Amino acid sequence: MPGMKDHDTDLATRIVHHDYLPPVGFVAPQPGVYKASTVIFPNVAAMRTREWKDKSGYTYGLHGTPTTFILEERLCTLEGGLQCVLVPSGLAAIANVALALLKPGDEVLIPDNAYGPSKDLANGELARFGITHVLYDPLDPTDLAARITPATKLVWLEAPGSVTMEFPDLCEQVRICRARGITTALDNTWGAGLAFAPFDLTGDGSLGVDISAHALTKYPSGGGDVLMGSVITRDLALHMKIKLTHMRLGLGVGVNDAEAVLRSLPSIGLRYRAHDEAARTLAQWMQQQPAIAQVLHPALAGSPGHDHWKALCGAAQGGPGAAAGLFSVMIDARFTQDQVDLFCDSLRLFKLGYSWGGPMSLVVPYQLASMRARSSAHLQPGTLVRFSIGLESVEDLQQDLQQAMERAFSLA
Structure with a gap:
């Protein structure tokens, strides 16, 4: 401590009040981590x-x-x-x-x-x-x-x-x-x-x-x-x-x-594009599956509000536009809730869990009637399931969806 000799203070005090400061000018790719509740003022x-x-x-x-x-x-x-x-x-x-x-x-x-x-x-x-x-x-x-x-x-x-x-x-x-x-x-x-x-x-x-x-x-x-x-x-x-x-x-x-x-x-930009591309590939594939009555993804033609997405998110300018790694499907109404639950439980790579945006693909079945105040004429009858697409291989995720649908909906 400035103005105090080592023998004037206890070791613990000298450690707490140590006056060494590192030199300024340290620069690294990541910012420093500053933890504090108390902040010290000079005067x-x-x-x-x-x-x-x-x-x-x-x-x-x-x-x-x-x-x-x-x-x-x-x-x-x-x-x-x-x-x-x-x-x-x-x-x-x-x-x-x-x-x-x-x-x-x-x-x-x-x-x-x-x-x-x-x-x-x-x-x-x-x-x-x-x-x-x-x-x-x-x-x-x-x-x-x-x-x-x-x-x-x-x-x-x-x-x-x-x-x-x-x-x-x-x-x-x-x-x-x-x-x-x-x-x-x-x-x-x-x-x-x-x-x-x-x-x-x-x-x-x-x-x-x-x-x-x-x-x-x-x-x-x-x-x-x-x-x-x-x-x-x-x-x-x-x-x-x-x-x-x-x-x-x-x-x-x-x-x-x-x-x-x-x-x-x-x-974030690299990850967002990867989630986006994978989700679109799987959403388009799901449109061809006989158990699926409707695929809900803003970038897909026919999805509710697609034209608004196209105008706002860049596709109207001639590119692919931007979207996230989420889409939902309406499982055809001929299948029961138990079958839908079995489909979700049968997925191996998709994990049951809320949230999205991470490296692991997720799935959640929803009971839509309890979530909306009004009916939605733009939605096909059925049971809604939402997917968050992670960073796994698209081919592996597609195979996972295929085997789960075959098991739950008896679609060989």
């Missing part, structure tokens, strides 16, 4: 004046470290935003937005095909806080417009819809809300900043969502081993509402988790 003046809200300084671990600041900035680059907060999960991102922007008497509109826990949040905590919600038809912009009232303060958007994969006319939805001065928040987990630019939907900077919520658990992580979410904005005043609520709720993320996402981000 009282710094303690009283240092600011964390604009990332000009550090005050407490919950308000950011160099590691989380770097991740936030790189995520802004990924999605085209200017400000970002990190939260413990994708659902926490949705909750952070709702609690920051809504008060008793307000109303939020949610697409009927939204992520299920988002609707559960509206039915539970938001309802108890005196915040109402209304479900709208995501494939009918006029239905969205008709449901907006003076109490509507927030509209959630989802592209594509959860599980059933309908792709909305996102540009028209945003135009409707913007004309009425209503904040839009997009669950951008599927697009991941790669399929389309959420803050620049038209490519000329004239149209974009106000908020992008992202479950970093999926493609940014890519390993199936991290839970994290983000809320990204371009408007500073809107960002500060979200950030101050984030602070008051005590939301934070583990720095080792931030490190894992930082390590995976450079490969």
Whole structure:
């Protein structure tokens, strides 16, 4: 310790207060991992004046470290935003937005095909806080417009819809809300900043969502081993509402988790394309299978909202467009739920598990009637099964699907 001799202090004290600092200038491919609850200030003046809200300084671990600041900035680059907060999960991102922007008497509109826990949040905590919600038809912009009232303060958007994969006319939805001065928040987990630019939907900077919520658990992580979410904005005043609520709720993320996402981000484009190509190959193959009544994948002609996907995600410009590694199928109604369950249980490479975006392919059967407020004429009768395609060999996955269908549906 400066000014103190070794014999003046105990060994433990000398270790805790050791004054060695490594030289500056160390640069490596991956950012350093800075762990802290306590942040040390050089003097009282710094303690009283240092600011964390604009990332000009550090005050407490919950308000950011160099590691989380770097991740936030790189995520802004990924999605085209200017400000970002990190939260413990994708659902926490949705909750952070709702609690920051809504008060008793307000109303939020949610697409009927939204992520299920988002609707559960509206039915539970938001309802108890005196915040109402209304479900709208995501494939009918006029239905969205008709449901907006003076109490509507927030509209959630989802592209594509959860599980059933309908792709909305996102540009028209945003135009409707913007004309009425209503904040839009997009669950951008599927697009991941790669399929389309959420803050620049038209490519000329004239149209974009106000908020992008992202479950970093999926493609940014890519390993199936991290839970994290983000809320990204371009408007500073809107960002500060979200950030101050984030602070008051005590939301934070583990720095080792931030490190894992930082390590995976450079490969997100490569992984996303690999998931996309494999999913399209298998979805097209599934269309030819006699047990399958319908394949739901935005990039497939005839899938609900395909033309909207084509226009927004690049295919209209002559390329293949971009999509994620998800698709769902409707198992023909002539097969029982027990047979569908046997099909899922018979898969060897596809594992039963929620989430997606990791290296392992997953499958989940759903009971759709319990998930939707209205019937969907665009869906064929049957039982819905969702697949998340991982990074295995497409040929191996196809053989796995084939053997499971032969076993469950007696289709030799």
